[in-house]
Amino acid sequence: MSKRLSIYCKNLGEYLDVDGGETLQEIFGRIKDRIGFQPICARVNNKTEGLQYAVFQPKQVEFMSQYTNSGERVYIRSLCMMLYRAVVECYPGARLRIEHSIAHGYYCRLHGEIDVDSTTVSNLRQAMLRMVERDIPFERKEKLTADVIQIFESQGLNDKVKLLRSVPELYTVYYRLDGICDSYYGDLAPSTGMLKTFDLIQYKEGFLLMGFDRAETNVPSRPIQQEKMYKAFTDYLAFNHIIGVRNVGELNNAVKARRTADLINVAEALHEKYIGRISDEITKRYHEGGARIVLIAGPSSSGKTTTTKRLAIQLMTNLLKPQMISLDDYFVNRDRTPLDENGEYDYESLYALDLKRFNDDLNAILDGKEVELPSYNFELGQRVNRGNKIKLEEGSILLIEGIHGLNPELTAHIEERMKYRVYVSALTTLSIDDHNWIPTTDNRLLRRIIRDYKYRGTSATDTIARWTSVRAGEEKWIFPYQENADATFNSSLIFELGVMREVGESILRGVPRDKAEYAVAYRLRKFLSYFSPISMNLLPSTSLLREFMGGSSFHY
DSSP: OOOEEEEEETTTTEEEEEETTEEHHHHHHHHHHHHOSOOSEEEESSSEEETTOEEOSOOEEEEEOTTSHHHHHHHHHHHHHHHHHHHHHHSTTOEEEEEEEETTEEEEEEESSOOOOHHHHHHHHHHHHHHHHHTOBOEEEEEEHHHHHHHHHHTTOHHHHHHHHHSOOSEEEEEEETTEEEOOSSOOOSBGGGOOSOEEEEETTEEEEEOBOSSSTTSBOOOOOOHHHHHHHHHHHHHHHHHTOOBHHHHHHHHHTTOHHHHHHHHHHHHHHHHHHHHHHHHHHHHTTOOOEEEEEOSTTSOHHHHHHHHHHHHHHTTOEEEEEEGGGGBOOGGGOOBOTTSSBOTTSGGGBOHHHHHHHHHHHHTTOOEEEEEEETTTTEEEEEEEEEOOOTTEEEEEESTTTTOTTTTTTSOGGGEEEEEEEOOOOOEEETTEEOOHHHHHHHHHHHHHHHHSOOOHHHHHHHHHHHHHHHHHHTGGGGGGOSEEEEOOOTTHHHHHHHHHHHHHTTSOTTSTTHHHHHHHHHHHTTSOOOOGGGSOTTOTTHHHHSOOSSOO
8 A cells, every 4th residue: 555645735734634655746737726837847845846746755846837847948948849749750860959049939940851941840840739638748767877768879869878878877867759759858748738828930041940829828939039049059060060069978078188278268268259349349449439438238137247347358469458447336225226026126227327427527528628437335325435536538539348338328418420239148058968958047047146155255145035036127127138139148158067066055955945946956956966077276267257256356
């Protein structure tokens, strides 16, 4: 007989008696009338699990819908496996690569003797819709890694084979759907019948996989224009192809072959080359009578500060004299800071800045006047004067760094010809494997966790807790304006997650299991475990990654 045990259901606020070995799906089936929504996954002791998870000991369980952050990740991963199954059905021998997120969707390409056109996309969409109608289960399996490697070899998934051979794990979890197998960075839905809202849209040389719209969840998300972002991604993907490191398995093999120093040198040189190109374009516009102000913007932990400092050096080699202003110094006093929907100070809001003072100062500076810049004291929550004066000389150019640099309202009173805008973001182009991309938000969150812990005395728990609010601010105040940029700089480095692994894992282990933030901490630790460690000692002192890891020759 199975052992009876008790679990605590957070959704109901009460204990439930269950049989040992029951799955979360079976437990939900008995209480579904009391929950009020269809879950796609659950938090078990603050760790995200699929509904196939079997309970053998007392646990705390919280069922989660697809509209939560964890639930949406499960939904998208499940769509990816359904798409892979559709490719196998419609175009045997084609290789599916899901490369990155863009335009509110996920950019996919088919490699092989096939051209992607409207018919291709329609065939795949119809195959996926048939799977939704059949409601096929995603079967969770676990076998010896050696056996899983054989399964993936038989399906031609050589990218996954490279990864598994480079990660020393005895057992590997994988999924089976309608006769084909695959592995994913996290759990999948119980069955295809839950994935009713999606679309495939032809895009560039491939197509976009669209999930549900967050604002109107019963319809698929619609793509937005992101031409400059697409080019930035494409340039770096081409670079990855040239150096032969397109996924984590290939990166780990390069580390094993002691090619790490070469990879770092080439990646850092690519950064310098792109910053140099931006500097040359700014200089050209300057001498044509424009570009007196360079606005450097981007989301949290994108590396704006180091990019600004390296751009200043490049501009000096072009015989210009850069002078820097930080938007943070134009925060209004704390008692005038706007509040978000939770009643917390909204420092991501454009209106957390004193726009009038900022524009008055800029116009005065451009008129050749000497201006005393404010300085914001974060401990006091107010601006103070420290005698920091600025006056443009012949050949001077202003570099202004801050998250709102691309927002037209920030510099509404400045002539357009006087402005040059640079967008900085860590557009991660390295993939875990063909069907698992690395989310740029996870890359940036890891950077921020390490920086906040090392230099701001902030725990990983607090940084993770704040991240949802930071992301909401980015969606509202930064991302809508990224296509306004004159130049887009990809601040990601192909090796950086290997460098961050050991420090990141150590900090993340400090998140207590009884905190809700443990779910994200555990997910990031699992993610980092795929990477072979890379020594930070190999980084040059000017590397952008040193802004977060320490040891930079720049002063922050």
